[in-house]
Amino acid sequence: MRALSITALILATPACADPSVEVMHFWTSGGEAAALGAVRDKVVAEGVIWTDAPVAGGGGDQAKTALQARIASGNPPAAMLMLGQTITDWAAEGMLGNVDALAETQGWDAALPQAVKDWTKIDGHYVSVPTNVHRTDMIWASKAAFDKIGAAYPTTWEELNALAPKFVEAGIIPLAHGGQAWQEAYMFEAVASGILGAETYRKALIDLDDATLRGPEMVAVFAEMAELRRMVDPNAPGRDWNLASAMVINGEAAMQIMGDWAKGEFTNAGKKPGDDYACIPVPKAKGDAFVYLVNSLSLFTQSDPDLIKGQEVLASAIMDPAVQIAFNQAKGAIPARTDIDLAAMDACAQATSVALKTNDAAGTAVPTFAGTHAANAAVVGAATDAITAFFNSDQTPEEAATALADAIAAAR
């Protein structure tokens, strides 16, 4: 019996020699899993074996730890969902392979906006394949709440601040907020893009210019954060972001500042953009800006030709226009490709995609800070400490700007 099973094992081994691809990711929520399913179906249809390696935990921290363990044991997955500077870090470690030949024949250079290429084409090589782009500087507004006080959606920060007392009077919480450190970091970058404008945003949060971080512009950002701090209900600390979205959905709160992954919550609740809610960018005081986050699957170097084939099929599947549409309908983001027809997608996605194209051309598309594109994890972590400390205390904006600059200087 044992001899038989060993023989079976030996016989079974060559069967693994079909092209295969192992994908490590943290897309485990309903919409995310459905989105990845679109890619998987395409890959499986090409005759490639798909091995799913999900590591639960929305922000991907647990997945990152699992990846480090895999790398340390010399067994990297074929593809891994990673964000921003993590990709550049692994590329610098020499761990990532590329699909340059495929990108060349399929003309990726023309299909992708510069903003996306910055995070997938590292040192001239496509080490990562983009699935979607998220916009993080968004306001999700309840139409019912705005109708109740008879106000229009805010286009300036002053208008937004002036709305707060009216909402309170009408028994509506002005701002739905989930009081977790990472959510406050995303709120901060949205406010920063609006108050600073693209150029100063870059100077402060990408170049990490100390004078700008301590300067009056940053104090103004925290002053607006202080306004928002007052619009939040006392029960916010610790709340998950989707519960905050639910408060907007059922009209308990008027607005939420959150990346466009929040749209999935509205869609799942059967709400329609325009009729039930509005998705608008945060007010921009100094010219247009667009804060983006790129999701992509990075490819770790493989030597087995079957695994390399698997990576190529995966890359090709992700970039397929139909898959990009199906993926992003499920995930609530916009396709990474800007050269495809979006008629099938909702009004929110169409508007965001147009905004990406214009901002990319104008050079006002800036990478997310909280999502570790603009700076590395150490800097973002330190800055998040300062931001969340400010939001959960009665620190003054001046103190907060100093604390932020100090924290970033110490973490560099």
Add this chain to the structure above:
Amino acid sequence: MASTEADFRTTLQNWLPKLVLAPSFAVTLLFVYGFILFTVVLSFTGSKMLPRYDWVGFENYQKLFALPAWTTAITNIAIFATLYIVICTVIGLMLAIFLDQKIRGEGVLRPIYLYPMALSFIVTGTAWKWFLDPGIGLQRIMQGWGWESFTFTWIKDSQMALYTIVIAAVWQTSGFVMAMFLAGLRGIDNEILKAAQIDGASNWQLYRRIVIPLLRPAFLSAFVILSHLAIKSYDLVIALTGGGPGRATEMPATFMYSYTFTRNQMGIGASSAVIMLMTIAAIMVPYLYAELKEKKA
């Protein structure tokens, strides 16, 4: 022939326990002490995302103690550990003494108090998170019952959130401490107590002068167990407050995890782990020393 067989059996008997223990010994040696050593080495290197072996001396330790987040973490653990150990010991001792009064239904009461220990800290943390949440828990119920002015918002308050962790942790472990004291109480020789009663000692004097001093070993065990539970507190904090509001309830263990694994500052993370190990060692070594000395004597 018979004698060689007997020899073989004795040899086997001598070697068998060692053979059987060898794998677990090797595994412990590698995965506990080996990795402790690895962490110590890492704490002196400039490791960021992956282990790297470039020697930087005490730089990580200097950076660590300059970080405001670390200061918060060690202040929090000092407050938490003190309150947790003292309150747990006092409540545990009281429960044990009350249960020791030969009361009816002790067999039912004892497991009820002990039961929270059977839950994981994650369950405790989640349950208390809901219970203490002003929007759904205690406050809402009290207000719903008509006590409109009742407020209890500690868990949402940066200044008070730490104490909610103390509440949940005390609830979880004081029953266990009670069991330890109860075992100690049952171990006390009745003759001594009777002798004291004949001498006219009051109940209060009996406990203060005789019983509690005799419980010294139980106090020591309780202290050691509670202090290491306090220092490694991670899951309870994550489940109850997630380190928030803000970073108000950050502990050394949560600090270590985030710096090592999510912020790519493995060197600093490792140095914080070493500091935690040294703190535990500072408590455990005198205890082990005292224990071993007593056994020899």
